[in-house]
Amino acid sequence: MYTIKNIYFRDLLTDLHKKRVIVILFIIVSTLVFAFLGYQKVGVQTALSEEQQEEIDAYNKRLEEYDKAIADASEGVKLSEEQVLSLQEYVDNSIYMKLDSQNIQVASIQYGIVTEGNVGNIYNALAYYINEGGLKEALDDENLSLDIKYWREIIFPSLSGNVMNITIYHYDAEQAQKVMDILKERLLAQIPSIAEVHGGFSLQETDAANYVKADVNVANTQNGNLNNLKNYITSRSDYNNRVISQENGKKSYIESSTPEVLEPAAPNGIIIVIKYMIAGILFGIVIPCVYFILSYILGNRILSKDGLKEYNLAIIGQCSSKGHYHPELDRTIMDLKLLTEQNGWNSVFLNVLNTNESIKKVVSEYKEALAKTNISSSEGCQLENSAEELRQLVEIKNCILFIQISKTTYPQLEEQINLCKKFGVAILGCVVVR
């Protein structure tokens, strides 16, 4: 068994209108529920989820690693820069680095140390004076160009027996001699101080010479310094590259891996709540519509006169809930009168499919109206159970079906139609009552 019907959306609108109070209430409740959910979400969005926090922590940690690497590399750059500058300055300005290892201008002097004390101590004192001591005191303006700060590595004292030899290397013979002269002067001036400590002594110049020599050690030392400079420059370059590489790496990482949410957003709470409320309104509208349409599909009640179309039943009259007939009752009765006269019937059976007050009222009005046109009528509502009613129906040979919207079911209608077919009873039409 199945029911055949179409769903008419105007029935949906009618039902929505009929039950508008409940529907509106439902929409309001749904909107409020969603507004509350939206409000909750605003609260949740101000705090990050565990996953988000982990993602951010990992991201920040990685950035810190990048920053540390960049800082270390920058520190390396700075250090190597200082080394480069320092060494470069030395390479550019020191007397030793300017020496031509194959053409060194040498000024040398030998002193005999005459003393009754310890020659070694006296020599040491003199050597310390030359290397570490007052020999490095500033020169007068006239001799500034001699660059006294670089003398340490061009003056070589040595002792053999009681002979002290002092050799000065320079690239300029004249300057070598000048340095020698200043050294002699200061050395001799230092004798009394040394003598106080180590006992009296004298320095007797035994020989002095100026000559040119070649010294491979100078070349080696110079090359060593130059290599160091080169290494420092390379190191500086490496550190620079490392800084650039780390900075680029950091930039790429930021571009590719920045989390969507870096910090708890300060969401626009009102907009979120409004969006949720709109969703709530949608739910509030859709759910009742779904409910009503489901009731049409699953239900078997006749919802409107349109639902009778498939049965090809003539709708001879309609009565609204306020008791208005369409067409007018007189017009319908006229139709019935003509039909009965045409077929030779003098009676009509009013087949009532529901028993309630509104349909009973309509039936009684039809009975009265029919009586006025001298057409008798019988009424029945229990044809499936009442033998007497069935007998009347069969005798009269015609009927009008009285159907009530939302009360009469399709199975009821089909049962009556089948019954009429079975006994050859003509269905003149139906009256639809709201």
Add this chain to the structure above:
Amino acid sequence: MEKLQKWYETWLSDYHNGELLFFIGFIIYLGRNTWITTTFPFPNIINKLCLLLPLLLIVLKIFFFDSYRVKPLLILCLSMIVSLMIYCSSGYLNVLFWLLLVLGSKDISFKKILEIYLLITGSIVLLAFCSSLLGVIENYQYVTTSRGIRNSFGITYTTDFASHIFFLILAFFYLMGENLKFYHYMGTLIIAALIYHFCNARLDSCSIVLIVIVFSLGNWIEYSKYSGKNFRKLWKNNWTKKGIYIMLLLAVVSVVVTNLYRPENKLLSELNTLFSSRLYQGQKGIKEYGYKLFGQYVELVGGGGSESHAKFPSNYFFVDCSYIYVMLRYGVLFTVFVVTSYMAACHKNRHDLYFLYTIALIAVNCTIAHHLLEFEYNPFALSLLSISVRNNKSDSDILTNLIQT
């Protein structure tokens, strides 16, 4: 006690109550299954309830309202045993639910089933769509270099959204049948274009266009005064006789092509690219898992969901072709059973051309999507035992004959 007895007998005598049992179960099951394809939250306890309740209701309907002759009863028992064996072999209960729903739909109006499907699934998809646009739920956007941004509009994956739209339109077109008008076709083409633009679901968009082509062509041939009588007859005969076998043909072709796939073969390689590596994935599944009679557990890693939306899984493995998917997971026996069921449904409805068009389109779509057994996408398996939408004679004609005196 007597009163209860009387009430029970009255209740049993009205078949409408059986219908109600089925539909309540079907609505809950369909609603639940559609809901979980969205990004709406779904508590686990309600999830379990929405599986148990339909099970109970449909079983009640089968026991109290259905009757079977011996042969169909044997087939029913055998199919239940097979489904239990599939469960033991693979751990999947899907087959059991599928069978129960098909059996439960016996003598139920298929038109009502489709109307409820359109209503429930359509409403949930619509609500998910609107909610995702409002930001109430996630709209997973998958960003790819070659295909731009693909939106899923509140559904877990873009192609799942497109599949929902495909099947909803298909059900609607089937119900409308000869009442389809020009604006239905135009509207559907616009929807297909929008799906392509916003979801970049190429194959599903093509499937939707195919719906328009097949139905419009069918209606034109059937009702247009410009189509010749002979051509109409030829069209109808071909569909009636051969339309039944379309799903079988496509199932066989899918399995054969997947097995024969070689990257060195230029044609198959091009086909694989066109179908977004479906041949490769299918063959991978066959090589890894092989064919089993009663199926097996197959772990599939798809591109949908919250984790994949953030980063496409490196271990992606998903068999999109329904025939391969069903064969791997539920076994060869069940695959044959499903295809046979569809063929039987087509035979039953062989005079309903719209039904044949529909199943043909589903058969085509199932070569690229895995929704053959999922009622939230494809409710047409329920046509097997239910009351057809269209018979040789229209239902209203039958009743009209009753009224005439």
